[in-house]
Amino acid sequence: MASFQLELVSPEKLLLSRAVEMVVFPAAEGEMGVLAGHAPMIVSLRGGVISVREGGQVTEQLFVAGGFAEVAADRVTILAEEATPLANLSKSEAQLRLNEAEAAMAAAANDASMEKREAAMARVQSARAMLDAATAA
Amino acid sequence: MPSLKSLRLRINSVKSTRKITQAMKMVAAAKLRRAQSQAEAARPYADRMERMLASLGASVAGSPDAPKLLVGTGADKVHLLVVVTAERGLCGGFNTNVGRFARAQIRALEAEGKTVKVLTVGRKGAVYLKREFANRIVEEVSFANKKRIGFEDAAEVSAKISEMLDSGQFDVCTLIYNRFRNVISQTPVGQQLIPAPLPEVAADSGAQYEFEPTEEEILARLLPQNLAIQIYRALLDNAAGFYGSQMTAMDNATRNAGEMINKLTLNYNRTRQANITRELIEIISGAEAL
Numbered sequence: 133m134a135s136f137q138l139e140l141v142s143p144e145k146l147l148l149s150r151a152v153e154m155v156v157f158p159a160a161e162g163e164m165g166v167l168a169g170h171a172p173m174i175v176s177l178r179g180g181v182i183s184v185r186e187g188g189q190v191t192e193q194l195f196v197a198g199g200f201a202e203v204a205a206d207r208v209t210i211l212a213e214e215a216t217p218l219a220n221l222s223k224s225e226a227q228l229r230l231n232e233a234e235a236a237m238a239a240a241a242n243d244a245s246m247e248k249r250e251a252a253m254a255r256v257q258s259a260r261a262m263l264d265a266a267t268a269a
Numbered sequence: 270m271p272s273l274k275s276l277r278l279r280i281n282s283v284k285s286t287r288k289i290t291q292a293m294k295m296v297a298a299a300k301l302r303r304a305q306s307q308a309e310a311a312r313p314y315a316d317r318m319e320r321m322l323a324s325l326g327a328s329v330a331g332s333p334d335a336p337k338l339l340v341g342t343g344a345d346k347v348h349l350l351v352v353v354t355a356e357r358g359l360c361g362g363f364n365t366n367v368g369r370f371a372r373a374q375i376r377a378l379e380a381e382g383k384t385v386k387v388l389t390v391g392r393k394g395a396v397y398l399k400r401e402f403a404n405r406i407v408e409e410v411s412f413a414n415k416k417r418i419g420f421e422d423a424a425e426v427s428a429k430i431s432e433m434l435d436s437g438q439f440d441v442c443t444l445i446y447n448r449f450r451n452v453i454s455q456t457p458v459g460q461q462l463i464p465a466p467l468p469e470v471a472a473d474s475g476a477q478y479e480f481e482p483t484e485e486e487i488l489a490r491l492l493p494q495n496l497a498i499q500i501y502r503a504l505l506d507n508a509a510g511f512y513g514s515q516m517t518a519m520d521n522a523t524r525n526a527g528e529m530i531n532k533l534t535l536n537y538n539r540t541r542q543a544n545i546t547r548e549l550i551e552i553i554s555g556a557e558a559l
Contacts, residue, residue, distance in 0.1 A: 145311070176481070176482060202317070202321050
C-alpha cells in the first residue's frame with residue numbers, strides 16, 4: 133500500500149516523523165481519514181484521538197487537545213497544541229481539566245464576546261474527548 | 270604594606286570565590302545544554318507553522334475584515350514593547366544589553382511622537398527599565414519560580430497581549446529579546462509581532478489548498494497560536510542565551526580569581542621573605558653592636 137510522510141509536531145518537540153499508510157484525525161467538522169495522494173487541505177483540529185495505521189493495523193494512538201493539519205499529496209503535517217500517547221493519559225487529570233473547562237465556560241456564559249464563548253466551548257469539548265480517551269485506554 | 274595575616278585571609282577568600290564561580294560555570298554549562306536542546310526541539314513546529322501561515326495569510330491579508338492580529342489596528346500611535354530578559358543576574362552583559370536596546374527603542378519611538386507601553390518578561394528587565402520608564406510599564410511577568418519554561422507560559426503571555434489588542438490598548442507590538450546565536454554571542458533584536466509580518470510565499474508552492482472550516486476561521490485560530498509560538502521561541506532563546514552568557518561570565522570570573530590568587534601569593538611570599546630578611550638584619554646588626 134502506498135505510504136506518505138507523517139509529521140506530528142507539538143510546540144515542545146517533533147513527536148513523529150515517518151512514512152505511514154493512513155492517519156485518522158479529529159478535524160473540526162468530523163473525523164477525517166487520510167491516505168496517500170489526498171487533495172491538499174488545511175484543516176483545523178478539535179480535541180480527540182489521532183490514529184496511525186501501518187500494515188493494515190493501528191500502530192499508534194495519540195490524544196491531541198487541538199491544532200492544525202496540513203495535508204498534501206505526499207505528506208501530512210499535524211501541528212498539535214499538545215499530544216500525549218493514549219497509554220500515558222491519566223483519567224484524574226482529564227477529569228480535573230474537564231471541571232476547569234466547565235467552570236471557565238460557566239464564567240464565559242455571560243461574556244458578550246462570541247469568540248470567547250466558542251473558545252470556552254472548544255476547551256470543554258477537548259477535555260471531554262480527553263476523558264473519553266483516557267477511559268477507553 | 271599589608272600584614273601576612275591579612276594577605277592570607279584575602280587569598281583564602283578569593284579561593285572560595287573561585288570555587289563558587291567554578292561551580293556556577295559547571296551548572297550553567299549543564300543547564301545550557303538542556304536549554305539548547307529544548308530550543309532546537311521547538312524549531313520544527315515554528316517552521317511548519319510559518320509555512321502554513323504563508324499559504325493562508327497571503328489570501329486573506331487583502332480583505333478588509335482580516336483579523337487584527339494579522340493587519341493590526343491600522344493605526345501606528347501606541348507601541349507595545351515586550352522586553353524579555355532573564356530572571357537572575359551574574360551573567361555578564363546579558364540583561365543590560367537587552368535593557369539598553371529597549372531604552373534606545375523607547376527613546377526613538379517617543380522622539381517620533383508615539384506613545385510607548387512596556388510589558389516586561391523576566392525580573393531583571395523590569396528592574397532595569399523601572400529606573401527610567403516606570404510609568405510606561407503596564408505589566409510585569411516573571412517566571413522566577415519556574416524551573417523550566419513550558420509552552421503554557423508563552424501562551425499565557427500571548428493571551429495577555431491579544432487581550433490588550435482587543436481592548437485597543439496598542440497598535441503595534443514589538444518583541445525585544447536576546448537572540449541566541451551561539452554560546453558566546455547573543456544579540457538583542459526587536460521583532461515585530463503585530464501586525465504580523467507575513468513570511469514570503471515560495472513561488473512554487475502553487476498547490477491550492479482546501480480549507481476546513483473556512484480560511485478565516487482557521488486563520489483566527491492560527492494567529493494566536495503563532496503569536497504564542499513566537500513568544501515561546503523568544504523565551505527559549507532567552508533561557509539558552511542566559512546560560513551561555515552566565516557560563517562565559519563565570520569562566521572569566523574563575524580565570525580572574527586565579528590570576529588574583531597568583532598575584533596575592535606572590536605578594537605574600539615577598540612579604541614573608543622581606544620579614545625574614547629584616548629579622549636577620551636586626552639579629553646580625555645586634556650581634557655586631559656587641
